[in-house]
Amino acid sequence: MKRVLAIPYLLWMVVFVILPISFMIYYSFNDMSGNLTLQNYAEFLSSNYLKMTLNSFWYAFLITVITLLISYPLALVISRLKHKTFWLLIIIIPTWINILLKTYAFIGILGINGVVNTIFETIGLTQIQLLFSDFAFITVAVYIFIPFMVLPIFNSINGINKNLISASYDLGASKWETLTRVIFPLSLEGVKSGIQITFIPALSLFMLSRLVAGNKVVTLGTAIEQQFLINENWGMGSTVGVFLILFMVFVMLATRTKKESV
Amino acid sequence: MTEIRLQNIHQYFDDAHILKNIDFTFSEGKFYTILGPSGCGKTTLLKIIGGFVNPTSGDLYFGDKKMNDIPANKRQVNTVFQDYALFPHLNVYENVAFGLKIKKVSKSERDERIKEALRFTNLTDFKERDIESLSGGQKQRVAIARAIVNEPDILLLDESLSALDHNLRVEMQYELKELQQKLGITFIFVTHDQEEALALSDEILVMDRGHIVQAGSPKDIYDEPLNRYVADFIGESNIVEGEMLEDGKVSIYGRAYECVDGGVKRGTPVEVMVRPEDIILKPAGEGHLNVTVDSILFRGVHYEICVLDEDGYEWVIHTTQRSEEGKKVSIYFDKENMHIMVPGEKEEEFNERLESYEGIL
Ligand SMILES: Nc1ncnc2c1ncn2[C@@H]1O[C@H](COP(=O)(O)OP(=O)(O)OP(=O)(O)O)[C@@H](O)[C@H]1O
Numbered sequence: 001m002k003r004v005l006a007i008p009y010l011l012w013m014v015v016f017v018i019l020p021i022s023f024m025i026y027y028s029f030n031d032m033s034g035n036l037t038l039q040n041y042a043e044f045l046s047s048n049y050l051k052m053t054l055n056s057f058w059y060a061f062l063i064t065v066i067t068l069l070i071s072y073p074l075a076l077v078i079s080r081l082k083h084k085t086f087w088l089l090i091i092i093i094p095t096w097i098n099i100l101l102k103t104y105a106f107i108g109i110l111g112i113n114g115v116v117n118t119i120f121e122t123i124g125l126t127q128i129q130l131l132f133s134d135f136a137f138i139t140v141a142v143y144i145f146i147p148f149m150v151l152p153i154f155n156s157i158n159g160i161n162k163n164l165i166s167a168s169y170d171l172g173a174s175k176w177e178t179l180t181r182v183i184f185p186l187s188l189e190g191v192k193s194g195i196q197i198t199f200i201p202a203l204s205l206f207m208l209s210r211l212v213a214g215n216k217v218v219t220l221g222t223a224i225e226q227q228f229l230i231n232e233n234w235g236m237g238s239t240v241g242v243f244l245i246l247f248m249v250f251v252m253l254a255t256r257t258k259k260e261s262v
Numbered sequence: 263m264t265e266i267r268l269q270n271i272h273q274y275f276d277d278a279h280i281l282k283n284i285d286f287t288f289s290e291g292k293f294y295t296i297l298g299p300s301g302c303g304k305t306t307l308l309k310i311i312g313g314f315v316n317p318t319s320g321d322l323y324f325g326d327k328k329m330n331d332i333p334a335n336k337r338q339v340n341t342v343f344q345d346y347a348l349f350p351h352l353n354v355y356e357n358v359a360f361g362l363k364i365k366k367v368s369k370s371e372r373d374e375r376i377k378e379a380l381r382f383t384n385l386t387d388f389k390e391r392d393i394e395s396l397s398g399g400q401k402q403r404v405a406i407a408r409a410i411v412n413e414p415d416i417l418l419l420d421e422s423l424s425a426l427d428h429n430l431r432v433e434m435q436y437e438l439k440e441l442q443q444k445l446g447i448t449f450i451f452v453t454h455d456q457e458e459a460l461a462l463s464d465e466i467l468v469m470d471r472g473h474i475v476q477a478g479s480p481k482d483i484y485d486e487p488l489n490r491y492v493a494d495f496i497g498e499s500n501i502v503e504g505e506m507l508e509d510g511k512v513s514i515y516g517r518a519y520e521c522v523d524g525g526v527k528r529g530t531p532v533e534v535m536v537r538p539e540d541i542i543l544k545p546a547g548e549g550h551l552n553v554t555v556d557s558i559l560f561r562g563v564h565y566e567i568c569v570l571d572e573d574g575y576e577w578v579i580h581t582t583q584r585s586e587e588g589k590k591v592s593i594y595f596d597k598e599n600m601h602i603m604v605p606g607e608k609e610e611e612f613n614e615r616l617e618s619y620e621g622i623l
């Protein structure tokens with residue numbers, strides 16, 4: 001009976017996870033004319049792609065750190081508010097809007113005739129090119145990831161037994177000491193999930209980089225898009241994909257939470 | 263120096279009136295026990311003293327210092343929380359070390375004090391253990407160690423021995439009492455266990471629905487409970503309706519008895535309490551009332567015998583005398599062992615009345 005119930009999920013896994021990944025691995029050993037080769041891997045390990053990899057990691061790192069720096073205090077404040085579910089909802093609502101729409105909205109805000117520049121102009125500053133810069137890329141990415149980071153952190157802070165906080169004060173700890181010695185360590189699981197949920201997608205952002213960063217930001221995500229859609233070199237695209245998956249697995253393992261490791 | 267004074271404290275949570283006009287002074291260096299049924303506000307009272315709840319109205323003083331606006335971390339108070347509240351990310355040793363580290367106590371002194379606290383709580387072998395791996399009783403002892411290692415002026419203990427087995431509990435009771443006497447600090451101990459309260463306390467506070475009903479030494483509370491509520495809460499009791507005839511005379515079921523209470527107007531309906539262990543079984547006809555033995559229960563130290571008098575009222579007797587079910591006997595009690603309670607009397611009126619005839623009767 002149990003086996004019968006598992007069949008739909010197994011089918012799903014095979015069709016949508018195992019088969020695509022197998023195809024990808026297979027393609028990654030093909031050159032453009034379909035012959036088996038290791039050339040793609042050799043090329044990936046050449047300086048160009050390594051630089052791209054480093055670039056991807058660097059941007060993903062920046063995005064994650066900035067998102068965390070904004071989200072942690074935000075989650076902490078929300079957990080103290082009276083109507084916390086309401087405020088949480090306010091933070092979460094933007095995730096219901098399509099990413100593409102949000103990105104275009106940012107183009108409207110940051111563009112040369114956008115809101116920010118209009119304000120700059122009226123207060124007598126010169127217009128500056130905000131769009132198509134790594135600044136714009138990081139801003140938009142951080143904006144998009146904040147809710148995903150806030151949610152797990154909020155949940156873990158909110159789950160801390162109030163008496164533990166009382167106990168910390170009871171033992172003489174100030175607010176700051178309570179934050180660093182009790183609240184933060186006890187919300188670490190939430191922080192880890194938040195990092196996973198931000199860092200991994202941030203590694204492979206490509207649409208954002210194209211639309212907001214122009215060609216200023218070249219990452220593994222944009223490389224894959226380039227290989228598949230422009231160079232039509234499926235083999236190379238797959239190779240980059242394989243590495244991306246390896247990196248993700250690595251990040252997952254590195255930020256593994258306690259419960260998962262048991 | 264650290265007398266704790268609660269002045270007209272009221273506590274509301276939303277609309278619920280949880281503490282009602284608490285007016286009490288805890289003197290320095292005594293062992294207090296708060297007794298009361300679940301939900302009567304014991305924990306809330308401790309939280310007000312500890313600084314985790316701000317009273318809706320009323321003032322809290324430590325000595326002459328008003329404490330209402332002093333945050334918990336600035337009070338010389340440590341608490342053993344009802345749910346232990348141990349830090350799950352720290353092991354036993356680190357939990358106990360928490361307060362000392364915050365106070366920047368030097369490493370050598372810290373180690374010394376922690377060692378002593380762990381020894382006191384029988385936890386020396388557990389110091390490297392994770393909190394999650396401890397049993398309830400072990401957690402409770404870690405919580406005690408974590409509090410006492412700070413050598414506070416006031417220690418609040420919220421049902422802190424409830425999870426221990428009988429032997430360990432008795433052992434910890436002795437040790438706590440000893441510790442309290444050694445340190446000379448004020449203990450405020452919440453418990454459900456009246457024997458524990460009687461054994462440990464210098465003073466017992468009996469609470470009911472947000473009030474302190476009666477406070478006094480264990481002996482006062484046991485021998486002279488204010489009313490039926492206190493009498494039933496502490497120990498077991500036989501309570502019968504009576505009527506005051508004059509000072510030193512009370513009538514029960516129309517029969518006059520000598521007693522040692524007074525200060526009550528003639529004809530006042532009263533309740534007469536006799537503790538089960540103060541009743542003596544005598545051969546039929548020789549005691550106050552003739553009774554029939556209804557049931558006998560062996561309780562280890564004594565028998566618990568239920569008897570029915572001729573009017574059908576039930577009396578409970580604790581005695582080491584043997585008897586048999588259905589046997590006709592009689593019960594007797596000394597006048598000193600009868601305690602007269604006036605329904606509706608307040609604690610102050612009661613204390614005044616006791617003082618008014620002290621030494622006379
Ligand atoms: N923070 C709070 N918000 C709302 N109600 C509360 C709060 N804390 C306590 N109460 C209520 O106040 C009442 C008294 O609670 P308290 O914890 O003081 O009882 P207690 O005497 O310690 O009971 P127990 O013996 O079960 O521990 C309870 O009805 C409880 O529900």
Ligand SMILES: [Mg+2]
Pocket residue numbers: 304305306344420
């Ligand atoms: Mg309680």
